[in-house]
Amino acid sequence: MKAEAAIEGIENEQAYHLKEDGEEYLTFRLANEEYGVDILRVQEIRGWENVTRIPNAPNYVKGVLNLRGAIVPIMDLRIRFDLPTTDYTPTTVVVVLAVMSRSGEKKRIVGVVVDAISDVVNAKMSDIQATPNFDASIEIEYIQGLATASDKMLMLVDVDKLLNIEDDVLQFEHDDIE
Helix, strand or coil: CHHHHHHHHHHHHHHHHHHHHCEEEEEEEECCEEEEEEHHHEEEEEECCCCECCCCCCCCEEEEEEECCEEEEEEEHHHHCCCCCCCCCCCCEEEEEEEECCCCCCEEEEEEEECEEEEEEEECHHHCECCCCCCCCCCCCCEEEEEEECCEEEEEECHHHHCCCCCCCHHHCHHHCC
16 A cells, blocks of 8 residues: 555656646647647647538538548637638648547547647746636637747647537547448
């Protein structure tokens, strides 16, 4: 029992130091703003390609792609964030992310369309500020914090909350497509 407690203490200490040392974020642009996602959630980055449209899907769900046998829903973050739309360019990419289900029991893969990839930055916990409180008309639940990187404000996105797909695209899972 003491060994298990010691191991748990060491694991907690390692997790604490990892948080204190900082985490890496893949940063990307949307409408001249910088956003970041935990780099450990990034599965791959792909150039934009046409998708198979799904009837009656929410407007920000562009469709699905077959990635090595897995059917992956693709969402346009400009539309999801209610930003002005624009034509896709050669710098437009799809970032494929691992997202935990609402219950936390299942990991799913979701692709998001962004204007361009910017960089990978390291943000220490002490450098991350809480999201300011706004009135109820502004949805900030998807932003887990704000950080400064290279003199730019970076909005850190909570991909589990933003891309929680039980409500939006559960019907697009591979098992459901026949």
